Amino acid sequence: MSREFGFETRSIHAGTQPEPVTGARQTPIFQTASYVFHDADHAASLFNLQTFGFVYSRLGNPTVAALEERLASLEGGRGSTCVASGHAAQLLALFPLMEAGAEFVASTRLYGGSITQFGKTFKKFGWQCRFLDMDDLEAVKAAVGEDTRALFCESLANPGGAVSDLESLARIAEGAGCPLVVDNTLATPFLCRPFEFGADLVVHSTTKFLTGNGTAMGGAVIDSGRFDWSKSRRFASLSAPEPAYHGLAFQETFGDLAFTTFSHAVTLRDLGAAQSPMNAFLTLLGLETLPLRMERHCRNALAVARFLETHPAVAWVSYAGLPSSPYRGLAQRYLPAGAGSVFTFGLKGGYRAGARLVEAVALWSHLANVGDSRSLILHPASTTHRQLTAAQRQAAGAGDEVVRLSVGLETAADLIGDLQQALDSLP
């Protein structure tokens, strides 16, 4: 049983036994669109979902499946579905739960790209997203009920450094009969495993820390296998007979495999956001060193955050690993091994100082990504959070004066030295 093996062992071995035909030790990149059937009956069994196997790489691919199993193991879930990007993962997580006219509730502190996807693009499907401050547990409790399809939050928010009270939110979701969906991208399962606190689904942008070097786009949805989709009539995709499979009801037939089976057989089949095997391979390579990298990411981030608190050009630092953070208590509870390496700080010089700082650094890369081995810097107000209103930016922790860092794996003194010369150069 995998639970008997440690996290580091599973980061390297889960999902990737030696390839039995050739003995290849590293996972082959199965660069193929299709798979040969043994005979007509085997083909029929595969199309009826009566047997395990591959049909077409839009639905499943051996290299991608190896990554899926590894992520399911690391999160402590039943199964997972890997997709083309983190945004695709959010679409895939919600697709079985939603329909036109249905509502889900999400945190105002979500990453700006998620707020745009949920608030604007999903509206075109008739999906209603209600944004709430999830620090206000009473307001969340009052807002959810028997029509709520999901509660959606980040374990560690991008970029504001807010930590969600997962256990309390899971209890509220359970009371409302809906799943708690947690974006665990910035924490990674090394720092936080939301299923241990009652979450039902976890989503990731695997592009970030899981791959770890900014080489491969990808996303993942991991299912705990614990949510009973048949308890209410809300989740008909999983509990009611599916016409495209001749009246098969996914939860009845597949039990705790239902969500992941539906995600491959229906969602990926029809939405088509499959992950490429090459990208899955790169993410599998990255995961081998996830525990080592996360330890160093956290250590460097704390050193940089402590330095910033002492610099006169800096108004505030929002890092959950600092004693000054209002999220310190939640971080110690949910992220005891470290508060990650993505956080924000405010400049006394406002918007202009932020725009200038990202140009004045020479070792920090000015780009829109996080979770790279390289250190990254961004001024959200002029880039990732541009589409939001000033009020939305403020709520998301991305106001005009805010700079976001993703602290990499370089020598901490070099990172601090470069920030120091850039901050000193501000007028």
Place this chain on the structure above:
Amino acid sequence: MQQWVYSDALILGILDRVETIALVGASAKWNRPSFFAMKYLQEKGYRVIPVNPGLAGQELLGERVYAGLGEIPLPFGMVDIFRNAEAAGPIVDRAIALKESRKIEVVWMQLGVIACAAAARAEAAGLTVVMDRCPKIEYGRLHSELSWGGFDSGVITAKRRRLKVAWS
């Protein structure tokens, strides 16, 4: 809910040793879990004898359906119970009674079927008991096929698996 822990070696041993399975609660409906399991186990080379009094005498996936375990005229190493826990008790007792004449070694109860008293009686009679598991899922899990669907098999090994090669 209590979890029953069975070692991979125990489950693999059962799946390697058993050749014929009496499947109690067989269904003729193609989208029922018991139909899925029967078809899958047949594909893996097991002979599966369906048991269902309502379908007795009919043919299901190439096999004659029997009304009960006692009507099956040949040995079967394993009884797979696709019925609820209440119904499982008398079926287990029937398996105990037929243990010698049908060479039964294993009583297997499906996912969600937990009948502790019946299991204890079977074990006392020398039968190996598995509860709350599906042989299809366990076969797939231990032969990497469950992994193909993106599921955590729990199998961690650096050993190379030996494949039986046959042209299809």
